[in-house]
Amino acid sequence: MIRFEKVAKRYPNGHIGLHELSVHVRRGEFLFVTGHSGAGKTTLLRLLLAMERPTSGKLLLAGQDLAKIRNSQIPFLRRQIGVVFQNHQLLFDRSVFDNVALPLHIMGLGQDEINARVSQALEHVSLKDKAMQAPADLSTGQQQRVGIARAIVHQPALLLADEPTGNLDPRLAAEIMAVFEDINRHGTTVMIASHDLALIARMRQRMLTLQRGRLIGDGESGL
Ligand SMILES: Nc1ncnc2c1ncn2[C@@H]1O[C@H](COP(=O)(O)OP(=O)(O)OP(=O)(O)O)[C@@H](O)[C@H]1O
Numbered sequence: 001m002i003r004f005e006k007v008a009k010r011y012p013n014g015h016i017g018l019h020e021l022s023v024h025v026r027r028g029e030f031l032f033v034t035g036h037s038g039a040g041k042t043t044l045l046r047l048l049l050a051m052e053r054p055t056s057g058k059l060l061l062a063g064q065d066l067a068k069i070r071n072s073q074i075p076f077l078r079r080q081i082g083v084v085f086q087n088h089q090l091l092f093d094r095s096v097f098d099n100v101a102l103p104l105h106i107m108g109l110g111q112d113e114i115n116a117r118v119s120q121a122l123e124h125v126s127l128k129d130k131a132m133q134a135p136a137d138l139s140t141g142q143q144q145r146v147g148i149a150r151a152i153v154h155q156p157a158l159l160l161a162d163e164p165t166g167n168l169d170p171r172l173a174a175e176i177m178a179v180f181e182d183i184n185r186h187g188t189t190v191m192i193a194s195h196d197l198a199l200i201a202r203m204r205q206r207m208l209t210l211q212r213g214r215l216i217g218d219g220e221s222g223l
Pocket residue numbers: 011012013015016017035036037038039040041042043044195
């Protein structure tokens with residue numbers, strides 16, 4: 001599903017985000033990307049979202065080379081991807097339901113379809129009973145789950161997460177990871193950037209390790 005072939009990213013100020021990275025990710029995989037601050041984790045995710053372009057190399061996502069993608073095609077690319085951020089970026093003046101429905105409104109779906117898909121996404125993160133509440137009335141872990149529901153509501157083939165458990169205590173972080181594993185079991189490819197090695201070690205999933213823009217490890221975590 002994803003193939004990095006000698007992908008390098010050099011920023012205009014000369015900083016190196018990635019050095020010639022080569023990695024293959026199959027459809028349906030679950031994997032972590034780890035490494036210290038500045039290792040290149042966010043750069044890798046931003047390349048997949050076509051928020052940045054490789055300086056050199058080939059980056060294939062579902063057969064399309066993101067090094068060459070036209071700007072007009074980027075919205076269609078992003079419909080195949082869901083993104084979860086550390087600070088979930090919810091709209092606090094809207095209900096949980098409206099927050100999750102947002103991507104579907106942008107896609108122009110009808111209200112019946114929106115109702116069905118939002119209910120399904122909220123069910124996935126065990127928040128169906130909170131649909132009409134405001135995000136401010138929810139706990140931090142529940143807010144993060146709303147962010148996950150919003151990221152999967154358009155049924156993306158690929159789910160990306162950047163430090164999704166960064167501000168959660170270990171118990172909540174483990175709960176959020178269980179939600180990601182459940183989403184993955186339903187067929188979505190899941191890629192999570194995180195530096196929480198203790199949590200990753202307990203998960204026994206594929207782990208890519210980056211160091212200063214280079215891939216220094218690719219194997220099962222916790223071994
Ligand atoms: N927009 C940018 N402009 C210039 N340099 C950048 C930019 N974004 C990242 N970099 C540089 O690229 C390198 C990799 O950064 P990146 O943000 O990908 O690392 P990271 O592993 O996600 O780090 P963190 O865990 O701190 O988020 C760093 O040297 C960083 O300074």
